[in-house]
Amino acid sequence: MRQQYARRTQALAAVMGFIAFAIIVQITRIQNSAEADFFRQQAENYAYVLHTFYPDRGEIYDRNGRLLAGNKTVYEIGVDLSTVKDAHAIAFAVSSELGMDYDKMINEIQNPPEGLSYLVIADFIEAQPVLNLQALKKALQDQSPEGTRGGLTGLQFKSHPQRSYPEDALASNIIGFVSREGRGYFGIEEKYDTLLAGNPVRAYVPTDPNKAFEIQRMPDGTTLILTINRDLQAAAEQILDESLLEYGAQGGTIVVMDPRNGELLAIAASRRMDLNQFWNYGVIYDQASEFNPAVSKPYEPGSVTKILTMAAALDSGTVTPATSYLDTGSILVGGATIKNWNQKPWGLQDMTGCLQHSLNVCMATLSSQMGAGSFYSYMDRFGFGQLTGVDMAGEAEGRLKVPGDSDWYPVDLATNSFGQGLTATPIQMLMAVSSVANHGRSVTPHALYAMVRDGRQYNVPAQYAGSPISEQTARTLSAMLSVSLETEGSLALIPGYRVAGKTGTAQIPVNGFYDSTQTNTSFIGWGPVDDPQFMIYVWLERPSASIWGSETTAPIFAKMAKKTVILLDIPPDNIRQQLVTK
Amino acid sequence: MVCWWSSSPACFRGAYREHIRKKMNIPNVNHYIHAYKIAPWRIQRQWIGNVLLAVVALAMVAALYLNITSRTAIAGREIQDLTYSITVSQQVSGDLQTQLASLTSASAMDHRARELGFRPMETDEMEYLIVPGYSAPQPYILVSAPHLQLSALTIPPQYNQSLLDWMDEKISPSRGQQ
Numbered sequence: 001m002r003q004q005y006a007r008r009t010q011a012l013a014a015v016m017g018f019i020a021f022a023i024i025v026q027i028t029r030i031q032n033s034a035e036a037d038f039f040r041q042q043a044e045n046y047a048y049v050l051h052t053f054y055p056d057r058g059e060i061y062d063r064n065g066r067l068l069a070g071n072k073t074v075y076e077i078g079v080d081l082s083t084v085k086d087a088h089a090i091a092f093a094v095s096s097e098l099g100m101d102y103d104k105m106i107n108e109i110q111n112p113p114e115g116l117s118y119l120v121i122a123d124f125i126e127a128q129p130v131l132n133l134q135a136l137k138k139a140l141q142d143q144s145p146e147g148t149r150g151g152l153t154g155l156q157f158k159s160h161p162q163r164s165y166p167e168d169a170l171a172s173n174i175i176g177f178v179s180r181e182g183r184g185y186f187g188i189e190e191k192y193d194t195l196l197a198g199n200p201v202r203a204y205v206p207t208d209p210n211k212a213f214e215i216q217r218m219p220d221g222t223t224l225i226l227t228i229n230r231d232l233q234a235a236a237e238q239i240l241d242e243s244l245l246e247y248g249a250q251g252g253t254i255v256v257m258d259p260r261n262g263e264l265l266a267i268a269a270s271r272r273m274d275l276n277q278f279w280n281y282g283v284i285y286d287q288a289s290e291f292n293p294a295v296s297k298p299y300e301p302g303s304v305t306k307i308l309t310m311a312a313a314l315d316s317g318t319v320t321p322a323t324s325y326l327d328t329g330s331i332l333v334g335g336a337t338i339k340n341w342n343q344k345p346w347g348l349q350d351m352t353g354c355l356q357h358s359l360n361v362c363m364a365t366l367s368s369q370m371g372a373g374s375f376y377s378y379m380d381r382f383g384f385g386q387l388t389g390v391d392m393a394g395e396a397e398g399r400l401k402v403p404g405d406s407d408w409y410p411v412d413l414a415t416n417s418f419g420q421g422l423t424a425t426p427i428q429m430l431m432a433v434s435s436v437a438n439h440g441r442s443v444t445p446h447a448l449y450a451m452v453r454d455g456r457q458y459n460v461p462a463q464y465a466g467s468p469i470s471e472q473t474a475r476t477l478s479a480m481l482s483v484s485l486e487t488e489g490s491l492a493l494i495p496g497y498r499v500a501g502k503t504g505t506a507q508i509p510v511n512g513f514y515d516s517t518q519t520n521t522s523f524i525g526w527g528p529v530d531d532p533q534f535m536i537y538v539w540l541e542r543p544s545a546s547i548w549g550s551e552t553t554a555p556i557f558a559k560m561a562k563k564t565v566i567l568l569d570i571p572p573d574n575i576r577q578q579l580v581t582k
Numbered sequence: 583m584v585c586w587w588s589s590s591p592a593c594f595r596g597a598y599r600e601h602i603r604k605k606m607n608i609p610n611v612n613h614y615i616h617a618y619k620i621a622p623w624r625i626q627r628q629w630i631g632n633v634l635l636a637v638v639a640l641a642m643v644a645a646l647y648l649n650i651t652s653r654t655a656i657a658g659r660e661i662q663d664l665t666y667s668i669t670v671s672q673q674v675s676g677d678l679q680t681q682l683a684s685l686t687s688a689s690a691m692d693h694r695a696r697e698l699g700f701r702p703m704e705t706d707e708m709e710y711l712i713v714p715g716y717s718a719p720q721p722y723i724l725v726s727a728p729h730l731q732l733s734a735l736t737i738p739p740q741y742n743q744s745l746l747d748w749m750d751e752k753i754s755p756s757r758g759q760q
Contacts, residue, residue, distance in 0.1 A: 056672065056676060059679075063721040064719075064721070066683065066686070067679060067680065067682075067683035070676060070679055070680040070683060071676045071680065072676065072677050072680045072681075073673045073674075073676070073677050127677070159673060161673065161676065164680045166680055166683035166684040166687050167683075167687045167688060167689075168687070168689070170687070170688055170689070208658070209654075209655045209656070209657075209658025209659040209661070209662060210651075210654055210655055210658050211658070212657075212658035212659070212661035212662050212665075225721065227721070230688055231688060233688075234688035234689070234692070449721050450721070494705065495705065495706065496705065496706075562704070562705045563702075565705060566703055566705060566708060569718060569719070571710045572705075572710070575710045575712075578712065579712060
C-alpha cells in the first residue's frame, strides 16, 4: 500500500516537475521569440517621450535689484486632432475668446495637413484668456453625461516662458529686446544673448518611474545685474524729453557714468520703444544706430574735444596752465584759415582762457606746436577711432584720420584739435575724458555689474583702458576746467558742488560742407572735482532754440547733475569736507 | 576500533567503553541508530523540508523584491510629479515677480507718489546729517550664499537600486562602479 502511494507521489511529482519545466521553457521561448522583440521594441518606443524644455531666460536687474527684464508664462493653444469631439465648439470658443477668425479656424481644424496629429492654432497667449478657456472646457466636461467627452475635448494648452519688460520703455536702448524665437537684439539682450538665453532643449524623458532620476534639469540662463540705476535712468529720460521740447532738438542723448570705474549709471536716448511691443521697432527707428546713439552713432563732437587737446598739450609739456597766448582771431594751417567761433580775436589769454572762451585758434596753435606725431599719438591713446569695448551691442568706432590716410590733409591737424573732422560716440568721449577725471587713468565703460549663475554671483571688476596722461596733468586740467566754468558763470554750475566740464558746439557736415545754421551741441562734465563720482555727457541734435552748447546742453548738464547728486546721495562739498575732517 | 597509538586518551576511552559493554552484556545500539538514519521516509522528509525551505526563501526574496520595486516606482512617480511641480512653481514665481516689478515700476511709483501729493526733491531742500558708522548703499547683492540644489543624481544608490542591481554590483564590483 505504502509502495503504491510512493509511486503515485513520484508520478505526481514528475508531472508537476514536467509542468514547471514546461513553464520555464515556455517563458524562455516567449522571451526570445520574434514577437517578444516586437513588443520590446514597442515598449521602448513608449519608454521615453520627446519633451521640449524651455529654460527661463536669465533676468536683468538694475544695480539696486529692480527687475528690468523678466519672464512671464504664456500659452500655446493647440488641438489634438485624434481626440477632437466637436471641432465647431473648439473653433467657436477659441475664436470668441481670442478674437480670431472662426471660419479660418474651423477650416484648419477640419482640413489639417496630411499626417498632422496636433495643430497649433495660437501661441504667446496671455494667461487670462487661457484660464477662461480652461474653465469652459471643464464646465462642458462636467455637463456631459458620465463616460462621454466634453465639447472642447482635444483642446490643449501648453505653457512656456516669454520675455517681459516691467518698465516698458525705460532703458529700452540699454536693454534691447528678445524676439519670439528667443534671440536677443540690441543692447544687453544681444551682447549677452548666449549667457542670458536658456535655449529650448529637446530631450527624451523616461516615462518609467524607476528611471525618474534620469530626468534632466535644464539650467536657466544667467541672470545679469547691471550698473544702471533705474531711478537715475528715469530722471535722465525725463530731463532729456523735457529738454528736447524746450530746445527744439531733433534728438539727444544723456549718459551718466562713474568715472572711477566706468560703471554706466544711465543712458537716455530720445527715441525709445516699449520693449513688450518690440514689433514696433521698424515704426520707431529708421536706422539701427538710432536705437542707442550713445554707443552706435558717431558724430563730430566739436569743442568738447578741446579738453583732450589741452590734456595732450599739458602732458607733453608743450604748454603750462600759465602759458600766455595772444589770440589774433585766425591762423593759417595747411592752406586753410582757422577762425574762432565768433570770428573775432580774443587778445592775450592763458590756457584756462583758451578753454573758457573755447578758442579754436588757440587749440589749432597747440596742435601745430605739438606736431602731428605727438598730437595723434595722444588721440590714439585717448581711444579715438577704436571701439571702447562697452558691453552693449552695435558699438561704432568713429573715425580719426591720421597722417598717411588718403583723406588726411594738414588742415586736419588744426580742425581735429577742436573736434572737427573726426567722429566719436558719446561713450568714446566719456572714456577719453575719464582719464582727466580719474587721475590720468581712462576707464572702460560697462553696463554689467554682476552675473548670477547656479546660485553664485560673480561681480565684474572695473577695467582700465590705459593712462594716456599723467595724474598731475589730470589734476591740473580738472582745476582749469572748473575755474573756466566758474569764471564764465556757466549755466552748467550747480550750487554747493564744484564741477568741471566743457561745452561743445559743432557744425554739421552736409554734402561735404558745414551747415552753419545747424549744430550738434554737447557738454561733458563731472563732479565733485576733488572726488569725481559722476560724469555726464549731454548731446542735443540740431537744437532750434539756440545753436550754442553753452545755452542748451550746459543747463541740461546742471539739471542732470542736480538729480544725480540727490539720487546717488552725494552731499555738497562742504558736508563732504566735514566728513573727511572727522 | 583500531588504535595505532594506544596511549592516546581517545583510543583509551573507546577501548574502555567496549570493555564495559561486553562485561555488562549490554546490546549494541548503533545498529538501531544506523537503521533510523537510513529509513526512506526520513530521507523523503528531509528532501521535502529542504525544498519547502528553498520555496519559502525564494518567496521571501520575491516579496522583498516586489516590495522594493513597488516603493521605488512610487518614489519615481513622486519625483516626476515634484519635478513638474517645481517647473510650475518657477513659472508662477516668475510671473509674480514680473507682476510685482510692473506694479513698482518707475513710472507707476512716480504716478502714485504724485497722487499722494509728493514731488521730486530739489538739491537745496536736502539736509545731510552725519551719522557715525553709516556706509553708502552698495550695489544689489542678488545672491548672498550659494544655494544647495538637490539633484536626483546625488541620491545614494541604496534608494534607487533594486535588489538585483545590488546583487549584480556585489558579484561584479567593477560593473557596479561604472
